[in-house]
Amino acid sequence: MPPPMPAGAGEVADALRAAARLGPYFAITLDADGLGDAGRPPSDGAEPAEEADRAWRPLPERDPGRLARLTDLYAGRLGTRERRVAASILFQGLASRLWSPVVAAAARGVVPDLSGLHWRWAPGAPIALRLAEPRGHRAAGPAEAAGLVHDQVVTGQLEPLRETMLTFVGLADGLLWGNAASALAGSLNVGPRDAVRAALVRELLARPPLAGAGAFGPHGFVRRNCCLYYRVPPGGEMCGDCGLRRPPRRGGPPPR
Template identity: 60%
Template sequence: MPPEIASADVVRALRDVARLGPYFEIVVEGLDGPGWRPLAGDAERLRTLTRDYCERLGTVERRVAASLVFQGLAARLWSPVVAAGAGGVVPDLSGLRWRWAPGESITLGLAEPRGWRVEGVAEAASLAHAVVVDGHLRRFREALLSFVSLADGLVWGNAASALAGSLNVGAVEPERAALVRELLGRAPLAGTGSFGADGFVRRSCCLYYRVPGGGMCGDCGLLTGS
């Protein structure tokens, strides 16, 4: 484990990557206001969020909404971690909080930003995997499975799609692309999809096509019969 770096360096890295868009943003100020809760294992709010997604999407299929909830949260975790990690800083998300209310967007925040300086893709990938997959995605999966049934192939396909999708924003430097590919080769994401001439294609489907007016996403395995 590399040594932790100064909080100011982590804040600087997070602010830099937040410029890429809302999915890359982790706020570091104003977390003493109402509505902020610890993110890890918040099954109660995940259930409420899934119900809200059902209403907004116009679907009665809770598994469809839960799938999209998982994919959206995965994107909000992967995007800032990968972008910052490509620049040499992996933030520690163990104290991550979130704020959300029905009809609003999700916001993530760190009251006490911490992290590590990394050297090379392999070191960045090991820490990013621990921070995102082991620190949050496995807990999200267990929380969602407490009230809805989702296949593992779908869940981890969603995580892989969210990770690969982080390359669709901004000018992608070689380090970010290499980090994403390295992470996609690690369990439980390994085998969930692959890169081809037209980009990443997953071997599963997030079920968005079952939303009224929805369709198949550009990386959907159903398009190619993967």
């Protein structure tokens, strides 16, 4: 199979801007759009949780101490004392932010290169993403696009994020990749129905490590495990795609 064709900077930028029109979770800001100074910290008056990371940080995040502090601050925002719950939900949130714009752009035939990707988190807002240069490849059809997206999101971002998180918190692989699968399937719930995007999502869900993490049924995607959100106080709330019929009793074995 011939190597994928590089896409021009203008093609990548146009695909990312089109993706961003679907909503904030689909946005990757480009420095070319006039945000070359976006690394400046937020203005004074920021809430304490924002103190964890005032500047843009490279993704994947490889600093365990920084990610652990952010996870603990995230736990405080959620009102839980369980670091693994906060880490699980943070992982799912990052997965959602990575999948959404990349898959939407790929459905237009262009897969952005996430080298040089940076992120910033602030309470009450989607995780912000920024790219210095719009680079990428053209993709001919869902199969080729899925391979390119998998390389950029799973291999390039989620696997290193998993490795960093596992240095300070215990999370089962089934849970983490279930979170990633849930985030990917959930990206289809935003914007108009798009057969190309849906085909790409199904292609990605059939590839390891997402294969077997869940499946589409009559009422949408259902995962085979739980992200632990039910443990966020006051407790009992379950996500729409949760594979559990009811929350397990506290003190029982954690979902995998």
